[in-house]
Amino acid sequence: MAAPSMGGVSLPRGNGQTVRLPRGASLTDLAEKIGAQPAALVTALFHLGEMVTATQSVNDETLQLLGAEIDWDIQVVSPEDEDRELLETFDLTFGDEGDEEDWEARPPVVTVMGHVDHGKTKLLDALRNTNVVAREAGGITQHIGAYQIVTELEDNERPITFIDTPGHESFTAMRARGAKVTDIVVLVVAADDGVMPQTVEALNHAQAAEVPIVVAVNKIDKEGANPAKIRQQLTEYGLVAEEYGGDTMFVDVSATQRLGLDELLTAILLTADASLDLRANTEQDPQGVVIEGKLDKGRGPVATVLVQRGTLRQGDSIVAGDAYGRVRSLLDEHGNKLKEALPARPVQVVGLTSVPRAGDTFLVVEEDRVARQIADRRQARIRNAQNASMRKRISLEDLDAALKENRQLNLIIKGDNSGTVEALEEALMKIEVSDDISLRVIHRGVGGITKSDIDLALADDVIVLGFNVRAEGQATELANREGVDVRYYSVIYQAIEEIEAALKGMLKPEYEEVSLGSAEVREVFRVPRIGNVAGSIVRSGTITRNSKARLVRDGVVVADNLTVESLRRFKDDVTEVRDGYECGIGLGSFNDIKVEDVIETFEMREKPRA
Numbered sequence: 105m106a107a108p109s110m111g112g113v114s115l116p117r118g119n120g121q122t123v124r125l126p127r128g129a130s131l132t133d134l135a136e137k138i139g140a141q142p143a144a145l146v147t148a149l150f151h152l153g154e155m156v157t158a159t160q161s162v163n164d165e166t167l168q169l170l171g172a173e174i175d176w177d178i179q180v181v182s183p184e185d186e187d188r189e190l191l192e193t194f195d196l197t198f199g200d201e202g203d204e205e206d207w208e209a210r211p212p213v214v215t216v217m218g219h220v221d222h223g224k225t226k227l228l229d230a231l232r233n234t235n236v237v238a239r240e241a242g243g244i245t246q247h248i249g250a251y252q253i254v255t256e257l258e259d260n261e262r263p264i265t266f267i268d269t270p271g272h273e274s275f276t277a278m279r280a281r282g283a284k285v286t287d288i289v290v291l292v293v294a295a296d297d298g299v300m301p302q303t304v305e306a307l308n309h310a311q312a313a314e315v316p317i318v319v320a321v322n323k324i325d326k327e328g329a330n331p332a333k334i335r336q337q338l339t340e341y342g343l344v345a346e347e348y349g350g351d352t353m354f355v356d357v358s359a360t361q362r363l364g365l366d367e368l369l370t371a372i373l374l375t376a377d378a379s380l381d382l383r384a385n386t387e388q389d390p391q392g393v394v395i396e397g398k399l400d401k402g403r404g405p406v407a408t409v410l411v412q413r414g415t416l417r418q419g420d421s422i423v424a425g426d427a428y429g430r431v432r433s434l435l436d437e438h439g440n441k442l443k444e445a446l447p448a449r450p451v452q453v454v455g456l457t458s459v460p461r462a463g464d465t466f467l468v469v470e471e472d473r474v475a476r477q478i479a480d481r482r483q484a485r486i487r488n489a490q491n492a493s494m495r496k497r498i499s500l501e502d503l504d505a506a507l508k509e510n511r512q513l514n515l516i517i518k519g520d521n522s523g524t525v526e527a528l529e530e531a532l533m534k535i536e537v538s539d540d541i542s543l544r545v546i547h548r549g550v551g552g553i554t555k556s557d558i559d560l561a562l563a564d565d566v567i568v569l570g571f572n573v574r575a576e577g578q579a580t581e582l583a584n585r586e587g588v589d590v591r592y593y594s595v596i597y598q599a600i601e602e603i604e605a606a607l608k609g610m611l612k613p614e615y616e617e618v619s620l621g622s623a624e625v626r627e628v629f630r631v632p633r634i635g636n637v638a639g640s641i642v643r644s645g646t647i648t649r650n651s652k653a654r655l656v657r658d659g660v661v662v663a664d665n666l667t668v669e670s671l672r673r674f675k676d677d678v679t680e681v682r683d684g685y686e687c688g689i690g691l692g693s694f695n696d697i698k699v700e701d702v703i704e705t706f707e708m709r710e711k712p713r714a
């Protein structure tokens with residue numbers, strides 16, 4: 105491509121004037137602001153050694169480089185500032201309002217962190233059942249990303265909110281996006297294992313965020329447990345137990361034996377009371393943070409939000425990240441409908457038009473129209489910013505030919521909830537990098553892999569990653585026909601390893617999943633002593649008894665690791681049923697089968713090395 109001629113097109117020099125641009129702006133955006141021709145900017149940048157098109161997102165450094173050349177002081181506005189400005193145009197602010205005197209005390213919000221296998225999940229499960237307030241009937245406790253329990257302290261009923269996704273990723277990811285939700289970190293350390301790398305990492309995260317820590321020394325029921333040693337080890341990291349003259353509360357617990365749980369809750373409250381003044385205005389327009397988002401079969405987009413201020417009510421017009429809508433219903437972690445949610449209350453919000461991401465902030469506005477406009481503007485901005493920032497350079501020597509040619513590996517990530525999609529994307533972006541190859545996520549989303557994802561993948565060389573989701577409808581057919589590489593995962597590190605290996609051109613011969621058949625559930629029969637049997641019609645291939653199976657509902661894998669334990673045609677047991685025939689499929693003890701579900705069967709075969 106020849107350099108466009110500079111003939112006649114002059115650039116308006118800025119003489120040091122300031123121009124503000126959002127992150128990920130294009131040369132056309134800049135041209136508009138400084139009254140230049142986009143083509144002239146393309147040319148100017150070309151002379152500086154960068155070839156970009158007029159509408160492509162340009163990264164911060166390049167914008168500044170260009171600015172210096174034409175004497176404009178280009179200020180790239182951070183997403184947070186930009187959002188603040190966006191809200192200001194609607195006369196809105198995200199934050200506390202009113203006189204602190206009038207605020208009400210609110211419960212602390214707790215995140216559990218610690219080394220893998222030290223018992224975070226078990227502890228969250230055990231704490232969930234400590235509620236002293238009797239539950240309303242009918243509610244089954246579900247995982248919605250956070251829950252609240254009520255405990256007693258000095259004869260007062262005191263609620264505590266727990267973020268129900270253990271680990272550092274969610275904590276850090278939220279903080280990285282400017283959302284501070286955690287008031288207190290419970291650091292879990294297994295008494296039989298001691299301080300481990302992720303213990304230290306968790307501690308660093310908590311300290312960086314200036315969040316007080318309560319240490320739960322777990323697994324004290326185990327032989328070899330040495331709680332005193334944990335206390336001693338942690339002094340090296342600045343956590344000195346109260347009994348040793350420090351100011352950190354250590355509590356010995358056993359998540360499995362349910363020991364020390366009340367003491368832990370007390371320690372959380374005492375730490376909150378001693379070092380934090382947790383209050384919120386319950387009267388202002390409600391605001392808060394999205395903890396988790398997912399697409400639900402019946403209810404559509406569902407987001408778990410944590411109210412931080414104000415009182416969220418049914419019927420409110422809400423905007424959460426780039427999603428908006430009317431709050432159709434508010435549900436707590438027991439599935440009970442709530443009329444309203446006060447600060448520190450996690451609730452599921454039904455009624456949004458799309459699925460927001462974990463860490464997105466939400467606010468309630470006067471009118472639906474405003475919610476929609478904010479959401480639209482954010483959507484456009486997120487798209488731009490992603491285009492700019494997701495270009496990442498990768499340092500790997502022996503890349504395979506295709507990669508060498510393209511210098512870019514494009515990915516589309518689809519997953520079953522926004523948290524995992526983000527975690528996967530973030531982890532992939534951390535793969536080691538160099539100069540001449542880049543890894544780029546061109547699209548991500550919640551839900552099954554659709555035909556439009558494959559269409560998008562066709563435009564470039566794109567690998568589609570499905571995390572706990574499958575391809576829907578004609579997407580598989582299209583992908584197969586056009587040779588689009590679609591890979592399915594249910595474990596994040598496996599996805600990362602494979603992409604890393606692919607980048608290194610070292611993909612090991614491995615077992616590959618070979619699809620055997622699929623059947624659509626037409627009717628569900630309850631069979632005494634056996635459970636639910638799926639009255640199905642085989643849609644492709646053959647269904648074979650004893651083969652591995654998974655259950656897919658609306659493109660989302662509901663259960664993996666199943667086995668076709670029984671297979672019948674009419675009254676007879678059979679070993680296989682072919683395409684087009686009806687049959688009864690029993691999936692052993694797995695009973696959550698619904699009409700229109702798809703049962704896919706497969707086997708693992710060794711993949712020949714390419």
Ligand code: GDP
Nearest residue numbers: 220221222223224225226322323326358359360
């Ligand atoms: P996480 O990775 O930190 O979430 O750890 P998990 O909660 O999954 O627990 C890891 C393993 O430790 C599981 O096998 C648990 O059953 C076990 N475990 C957790 N807490 C205790 C405990 O208090 N005592 C004993 N003996 N085992 C525990």
